Amino acid sequence: MAHSATATAHMAHAGHHELGFVRTYIFSTDHKMIARQFLFLGLFMMIIGGLLALIVRWELAWPETPIPGLGMFLPETGGAIEPSAYNMAFTMHATLMVFFVIMPILAGSFGNFCIPLMIGARDMAFPFLNMLSFWVTGSAGLIMLSGFFVDGGHAAAGWTSYAPLSAVTSYTGVNWGQNIWCISLFIMGVGSMMGSINYITTIINMRAPGMSLFRMPLVVWSLFITAILLLLALPVLTSAAAMLLFDRVLGTSWFNPSGGGEPLLWQHLFWYFGHPEVYILILPAMGIASEILPVFSRKPIFGYHAMAFSMIGIAFLSWIVYGHHMFVSGMNPKLGLSFMITTMIIAVPSAIKTFNWLGTLWGGRIQFTVPMLNALAFVSMFVIGGLSGIFMASTPVDIYIQDTYFIVAHIHYVVFGGSIFGAFAAIYFWFPKMFGRMTNPALGHLHFWPTFVFFNGTFFPMHILGVGGHMRRIYNPTQYEFLQPLQHWNVFITVSALLLGVAQIPFVINFFWSLFAGKKAPANPWNSNTLEWTAPSPPPHLNWGAHVPTVYRGPYEYSSPESKDDFLPQTVPPTPARARAGRH
C-alpha cells in the first residue's frame, strides 16, 4: 500500500506536464475525466430518449395525427407515426434511458467520480481499463444509435424484446435494427463489466488509511453493491443477447418454438438480469440521497448500519424476485407463489430506508438547496413507486394490472422519480467539485419545481389508466371501446409530458452557463464531511497533493458536540480534549 502510494505520487510529477489534449480530454485515464465523459454521454442520450418519449405521448393523446416538426423527417406520412414506428419509439426510449442514460450517469459517471474521491484513492485500480470501459460503452451507444438509420427501422419488440417476436424478422419486419440492438447491448455489457471489476477492486483495495468499510459514505456502499450486481447480472444479458442474435442470424433456435426452442427461456434470462438491473438503476440514487440528506439536514444519517445492510439485503433478494415479471407468462403458477413471497419481502429493506431517511430529517436543520430538493423528490417519489409495487407483488391483483399503464406508472416513479431525480440531485451536488464552478440556484429552482410538478402530472394519472385496464404499448387507445372514456387522461398526460420536456431547458442552460461562467467553487461549498471536499475544486490529477487524507471517523458527523462547527470532516484528527468531550 505504502509502496504503491509513493509510486503513484511519483507518477503525479512525471505525468503532470506531459499529457496532451487527447490524453487529457479524450483518451483520458483520469477517473474524473471519465466521469465527465459518462455524464455527457448520458445527458446527450437523455435528450434523444426524451424526444422519443414525447413522440410516444403525442401518439397516445392524438392518435394518427401528424406530429408538428416531424413532417420533414417523415415526408411520406406528413409527420404522423405509423404503428411500426411507434413500436420502435417506445422500444428505443426505454433501451436508451435504461442502458445509455441512467446507467452511464449514475453508475458510470458518479461511480467513477465518487468512488476514488470519497474513499481517498488517487484513481481507480485499473485506470486504463476504466478508459476502455467508457469507450466500449460509448461505442455501444453509437452502434445503438446507428440502428435508427438501417432499412426496416430500429428494434421494435419492446426493451424487453420478448422472443419469438424479437427472434424472427418476419414477425416485426425489423431486420438489422434488432441485430444492432443485440450487438450494442452485448458490447455495452462488456463495457459495464470492465467498470464493475474496477469499482469492486478499487473499493476493496484502495481505501485511504482509516477508511474502514463502515466509515465509507453510503453512496460508496451503494456503488459497491451496484458494481457487484452489474458484474453478476450483465453477463446474463450479454449471453441472452448473443443467443438472440444467433437465433436471428445463424439459425439457432434457443427461443423459437418452431425449431424446438422455448420462448419463456428468453424471459427467464432477461428478467434474471432485468430485476437486479432495476436495483442497479435505483441503488446509486439511494446512496446519493443518503449522502445529500444528512448534509442539508446538518445531522448524521439515521441508522447508518441499517442503511448499508438494507442495501445488501436488497442486492441478495434482487436475484430471487425476478419471476414477478412473469406471473401470467405461462410459468408454473406454483412458482408464482414463491416469487410473490420474495417480492413482498424485498419491500421491507426499502421501507427501512424510507423511514431512516425520514429519521434523518427529524430534528434536523433543513436547508432547501437545489440538490436537497431533488433528493427530497427522490425520497417522496420512490415512496410512491415502492407502494405501487405492492399491488403487483400480490399475484391475483397482478393478473389484472400486468401489462397495463399501472406498470408504466410504477416503473417511471422508480426510474424517473427515483433514479433521474437522484441523478439531478447528484449533478447539482457534485457539479462544484466536478467542474470547479457553482450552478445557478435560481435556474436550479426553475428547473426543479416544474419538473417535479409535471413529472407527477405525467405519471400519476397513468395509475388511473392502468386501473381502468389501459394496456401498455398500444398505438391507438381509441380503438377500444372500454378505453374511450379514459382518453382525456391520455391528453392530460401528454400535455404534462410536453411541459416536462420544456422544464428541462433551464437545466441545459444552467449546466452550460455554469460550466463556463459559474461562480468559482470553493473546496467545500456545502460544509460537507466526506473526503472529496478536502481536495480542490476541481481536484487535480491524482486528486490530492503529496499525501492522501487519513480518516478518523464516519462520514456523517454533522452538528457533533465534538466540534464548534456544525460539521466535522472525516480527516480532522480527534484531539484528546474532543475525544473526552465526545465520551460524555
Added chain:
Amino acid sequence: MLNWWLPENVSTYGGEIDRLFHLIYWITGGTFVLVFVTLLVFLVVYRDRPGRQARYTHGSTPLEIAWTIVPALILVVLTFLSVPAWSRIKMQMPPTDIVIQVTAKQFNWQFTYPGPDGKFGTADDKTMLDEMHVPTGKPVRVNLRSQDVIHSFFVPQFRMKQDAVPGREIAQWFEVTKPGKYELPCAELCGFGHSGMKAWVYVHTPEEYAKWLAENVNVARAAAEEKPAGEAKKDEPKAETKTRGKAK
C-alpha cells in the same frame, strides 16, 4: 371508493381480486398519507431558521426494529391473503363441459368450439374469428395457444389475463355472472398490429347460449355432413382474416 375507475367486474373470481386490490389500496394509501404528512411536517418544523440547532443522533434501535417488523408483518399477511385467490384462479380447474380452443395469431383471435361430438380436431369443429360466445353461470375453460408470437388473453371485466405462448397450450378458466358484450384485447406486444388486435366476448344467458350453440355450432355439423370432412372449418377463418387487414 375506487369503483369508479376499476371496470365493472362480471366474473366469479373477479371479486376476490378486487377485494385484494382495495385492501392493498387502503394499506398503501394509509402508508402514503402517513409518510407524506410526516415528511411535510418535518420539512416545515425542522427547516433552517436562525438559532436552530440540529439534533445529534445516529439512530434509534427500537424505532428501527419497529419499522422493520411492522411492514414485514403486513406484507406477510398480504402474501397469505393473496394465496387462496391465486390458487383458485391459476392453479385449479373447475370441472366443466364448456371448452373453447383459443388460438392467437398476428393479429386475430380464433375461437374453436368442439362441435356436438365434444372433441377437438374432428370435422365438426367450429371456428369463429374475433368473436367468442360463452354462457353465464358456468365455468368456461379456454385452452390458449399461439401460432406465432406471444399474445395475451385479457378481458378487463373478467379480471382475467393469461399469455398465449407459441409451442404450448395453457388451460385457463373463468365464469361470467352477467350477460353482455365485452372487449378482449391482446395485452402483450405482438407486432405492428398489436394495437387493435381484439375480439368480442358475447356472454349469453344459458338459454340464449343453448340457442346460439344450436344455430351456429350445429349448423357446422350439418355443413360437415354434406361436405367432405375437414373442408368447412379450414376455409372460413382465412376468408375472414382478409376483411380485417386494417392493421397494415
